[in-house]
Amino acid sequence: MAFDPALETYIAESRELLEEMEHGLLNLEQEEDKIESLNAIFRAAHTVKGSAGMFGLDQIVAFTHGVESLLDQLREGQMDVDGDMIEVLLECRDHIVDLIDQVESEDTMESDALDKHGALLTEKLKLLGATTQQDGVKAESVQGGYPQPSESVIERMQSSDQAETDNWHISLRFGVNSFRDGMDPLSFVRYLTQLGQIISIHTLSDAIPEVEEMDAESCYLGFEINFRSDADKEAIDNVFEFIRDDSLIRILPPYSVLEDYLKHIQDLPEEDLRIGEILVLSGSLTQSELDKALKLQSDMKEKHIDRPLGDIVVENSMTSRAVLDAAVDKQTQIRDKKSGENKSVRVDADKLDHLINLIGELVIAGAGSSLNALESGDSTLVESISTLTRLVEEVRDSALRLRMVQIGTTFNRFQRVVRDVSKELNKEIELEISGAETELDKTVIEKIGDPLMHLVRNAIDHGIESAENRIQCGKPPVGRVLLNAYHDSGSIVIEVSDDGAGLDSQRILSKAIEKGLISSDQALDEHEIYNLIFEPGFSTTDQVTNLSGRGVGMDVVKKNITALRGQVDVESKPGKGTVFSVRMPLTLAIIDGFQVGVDKSSFVVPLEMVIECIELNLPATADSSGRDYIDLRGEVLPFIRLRDLFEIEGRSPRRENIVVVQYAGQKAGLVVDSLMGEFQTVIKPLGKIFSHIRCVGGSTILGNGEVALILDVPGLVEQVSSNEFHKEITVV
Amino acid sequence: MLKVKKSEGLCHAVVEGEMTIYTAAELKQVMSELVDEALEVEIDLSRVSEIDTSGVQLLMMIKKYRKKSEKELRITGQSLQVKEALSILGLDVYFNDSELIPVGTGDNHGV
Numbered sequence: 001m002a003f004d005p006a007l008e009t010y011i012a013e014s015r016e017l018l019e020e021m022e023h024g025l026l027n028l029e030q031e032e033d034k035i036e037s038l039n040a041i042f043r044a045a046h047t048v049k050g051s052a053g054m055f056g057l058d059q060i061v062a063f064t065h066g067v068e069s070l071l072d073q074l075r076e077g078q079m080d081v082d083g084d085m086i087e088v089l090l091e092c093r094d095h096i097v098d099l100i101d102q103v104e105s106e107d108t109m110e111s112d113a114l115d116k117h118g119a120l121l122t123e124k125l126k127l128l129g130a131t132t133q134q135d136g137v138k139a140e141s142v143q144g145g146y147p148q149p150s151e152s153v154i155e156r157m158q159s160s161d162q163a164e165t166d167n168w169h170i171s172l173r174f175g176v177n178s179f180r181d182g183m184d185p186l187s188f189v190r191y192l193t194q195l196g197q198i199i200s201i202h203t204l205s206d207a208i209p210e211v212e213e214m215d216a217e218s219c220y221l222g223f224e225i226n227f228r229s230d231a232d233k234e235a236i237d238n239v240f241e242f243i244r245d246d247s248l249i250r251i252l253p254p255y256s257v258l259e260d261y262l263k264h265i266q267d268l269p270e271e272d273l274r275i276g277e278i279l280v281l282s283g284s285l286t287q288s289e290l291d292k293a294l295k296l297q298s299d300m301k302e303k304h305i306d307r308p309l310g311d312i313v314v315e316n317s318m319t320s321r322a323v324l325d326a327a328v329d330k331q332t333q334i335r336d337k338k339s340g341e342n343k344s345v346r347v348d349a350d351k352l353d354h355l356i357n358l359i360g361e362l363v364i365a366g367a368g369s370s371l372n373a374l375e376s377g378d379s380t381l382v383e384s385i386s387t388l389t390r391l392v393e394e395v396r397d398s399a400l401r402l403r404m405v406q407i408g409t410t411f412n413r414f415q416r417v418v419r420d421v422s423k424e425l426n427k428e429i430e431l432e433i434s435g436a437e438t439e440l441d442k443t444v445i446e447k448i449g450d451p452l453m454h455l456v457r458n459a460i461d462h463g464i465e466s467a468e469n470r471i472q473c474g475k476p477p478v479g480r481v482l483l484n485a486y487h488d489s490g491s492i493v494i495e496v497s498d499d500g501a502g503l504d505s506q507r508i509l510s511k512a513i514e515k516g517l518i519s520s521d522q523a524l525d526e527h528e529i530y531n532l533i534f535e536p537g538f539s540t541t542d543q544v545t546n547l548s549g550r551g552v553g554m555d556v557v558k559k560n561i562t563a564l565r566g567q568v569d570v571e572s573k574p575g576k577g578t579v580f581s582v583r584m585p586l587t588l589a590i591i592d593g594f595q596v597g598v599d600k601s602s603f604v605v606p607l608e609m610v611i612e613c614i615e616l617n618l619p620a621t622a623d624s625s626g627r628d629y630i631d632l633r634g635e636v637l638p639f640i641r642l643r644d645l646f647e648i649e650g651r652s653p654r655r656e657n658i659v660v661v662q663y664a665g666q667k668a669g670l671v672v673d674s675l676m677g678e679f680q681t682v683i684k685p686l687g688k689i690f691s692h693i694r695c696v697g698g699s700t701i702l703g704n705g706e707v708a709l710i711l712d713v714p715g716l717v718e719q720v721s722s723n724e725f726h727k728e729i730t731v732v
Numbered sequence: 733m734l735k736v737k738k739s740e741g742l743c744h745a746v747v748e749g750e751m752t753i754y755t756a757a758e759l760k761q762v763m764s765e766l767v768d769e770a771l772e773v774e775i776d777l778s779r780v781s782e783i784d785t786s787g788v789q790l791l792m793m794i795k796k797y798r799k800k801s802e803k804e805l806r807i808t809g810q811s812l813q814v815k816e817a818l819s820i821l822g823l824d825v826y827f828n829d830s831e832l833i834p835v836g837t838g839d840n841h842g843v
Binding site for chain 1: 753756757759760764767768784785786788789790792793795796797817820821822823826
């Protein structure tokens with residue numbers, strides 16, 4: 001079976017809905033506006049079920065039905081929500097996720113296990129009082145919870161001008177583009193049979209145009225369906241949720257007044273008489289009822305009565321005003337939601353990657369052209385090329401912005417982790433999130449998830465103390481874990497902090513000595529000691545829990561983050577808590593670079609990190625031979641010479657320049673021969689064999705085709721400020 | 733795809749494979765010729781592997797316009813998929829009741 005693009009959309013949308021559901025369930029636990037959350041959860045489950053039905057994913061429909069009915073009872077206030085129930089509902093949500101994963105992977109291997117799990121959960125739901133699919137469609141409407149005014153049904157039956165049928169009548173005229181949009185009327189009709197019984201169906205070919213004009217990919221068909229079901233109007237209406245915009249859908253409830261049938265007949269594109277005949281044929285109206293309705297029509301025409309349908313409906317006790325208002329409200333909501341959806345477009349990530357790659361090439365080609373233009377000395381050419389360059393820059397920026405995603409969704413995922421883990425450890429922990437709207441590259445977000453997860457687990461497991469300990473220390477019993485994100489000079493900083501016991505520097509130190517990571521006579525400051533926990537082979541937990549301490553240590557976190565050109569740092573105050581901060585570059589593909597030269601080699605420094613460029617004062621350096629510091633307006637600025645660092649031969653020119661860079665609040669100077677200016681840099685990663693080289697972050701191709709190395713400023717700054725490095729330099 | 737064989741006053745067409753939105757445009761090209769075919773037309777659908785509404789619509793198109801010019805269209809065989817689709821859409825009768833030559837119940841089970 002070919003993988004249906006519509007199904008793909010369904011899977012993606014369901015995942016989003018299930019995420020919303022999880023979010024809602026967690027909110028429910030915190031008792032924030034229960035009704036609102038319940039409604040959101042219910043909507044999510046309902047939509048997942050409804051659309052699953054359209055694709056014939058019976059397993060999902062059957063399972064979700066139970067969940068939905070329980071939710072509905074909760075929503076109706078027939079039951080109170082408690083912790084156990086949320087627990088089960090969360091499990092059920094996970095199960096639906098599994099089911100959807102299975103649909104995506106088309107993997108039937110594990111279906112047995114899934115079935116069993118599903119059956120188990122369904123049992124649990126039953127215990128909680130949910131009705132399940134086996135209880136039949138009837139249950140749906142009873143538990144369906146929608147207004148089902150049985151008294152008014154009786155009342156209506158007594159009134160004279162009503163059709164006698166107790167079936168629904170549904171008229172469908174599918175939109176011309178239905179086939180192209182992947183909406184197959186067959187599936188809708190098929191799905192309808194799950195809600196009730198189709199007594200009769202007429203497929204109308206009236207709208208099929210002449211053979212020459214007919215487009216085989218357009219839909220011209222109409223359907224008149226006489227339908228017996230105990231489901232309520234909303235449930236039936238929801239079947240057609242996906243086609244409502246483009247198609248004509250008319251649903252007449254049982255015992256509708258003749259006027260409605262009339263209106264219905266008039267609404268449809270075919271001739272009134274033809275529709276009338278079909279209504280009679282399908283059993284929705286009797287011949288005498290039709291005659292009566294048509295007479296009504298001519299009467300109304302004579303009297304020139306022109307009233308909105310809504311009025312007629314209410315007047316004829318069809319629906320109470322409140323129900324009508326609710327329906328109108330719902331329609332507005334759906335419309336609002338639709339217009340919100342239209343603002344975003346789902347794009348395949350591969351396509352985006354391809355675009356970014358192309359733009360990368362464009363940037364390189366552009367740099368080449370502008371170089372050639374400069375050399376040609378043709379001023380008009382130079383001017384037009386510079387306009388072009390500016391545009392390329394803008395295109396690059398907006399293309400990169402396409403990939404920017406808010407980090408909020410990633411953060412929200414941790415709500416569940418915190419909840420589950422703290423339960424397991426019997427600790428009470430709150431997760432606070434700030435800076436959720438901070439944006440960063442999608443690839444970075446994807447890759448940062450695992451290391452962050454580890455940091456969060458670590459904070460819960462090792463950071464936060466048990467409630468008793470906390471009370472003893474005079475802290476509130478509920479621990480806090482804070483996730484925070486913000487932008488800082490071209491990078492994003494993500495902080496994972498806790499208000500726990502903080503790191504024990506003495507214990508870290510003794511452990512590090514014991515493991516042979518440092519020698520006992522090494523003098524380290526607090527900050528350096530804390531950062532020892534990122535060393536391979538380091539783990540202070542004496543007690544191995546099944547959370548952290550599974551052999552995946554902080555060193556892996558650091559390695560993963562460094563692989564993304566990021567940095568991780570830890571700060572801690574004993575008794576107050578620990579803060580892990582992860583710094584990541586905003587994007588992985590293209591940066592604004594500042595090009596500098598040493599002898600014949602070129603280097604690129606990420607522009608965001610350059611603060612200023614100054615001329616290196618010659619006498620001053622001569623005086624401070626061996627001591628690589630200069631006085632920058634009263635500030636001590638350590639610097640290194642790129643010529644020394646990369647062992648480039650040749651004499652320094654008479655006038656050297658110093659580029660002042662800053663990273664994570666630390667400044668350093670890089671001494672170079674010449675400054676060549678700004679340059680858009682497409683980062684080409686270095687091969688694996690160079691991965692151990694520090695101070696170089698990647699390479700790029702210059703306009704003239706030469707290769708330039710991109711300096712790893714964080715690495716350099718670290719080197720400049722580390723003692724060992726200075727020793728080496730003085731030896732050289 | 734569609735194979736058409738004409739002999740002894742009968743135009744016999746066999747559809748093989750999918751009758752879905754993916755093949756609809758192509759099928760329509762060939763099938764529209766059946767509409768004006770002067771001979772009696774019968775279509776064998778017993779080898780249709782998959783059919784969706786667009787396929788059904790094509791059949792309805794032929795039926796509609798042949799009926800209009802009072803010509804015959806018979807469906808001689810239906811695969812399970814076709815049978816299911818036609819019965820869901822309530823069209824089993826539509827394709828079977830012919831004003832010119834009534835088709836016996838045995839005929840729609842294919843050759």
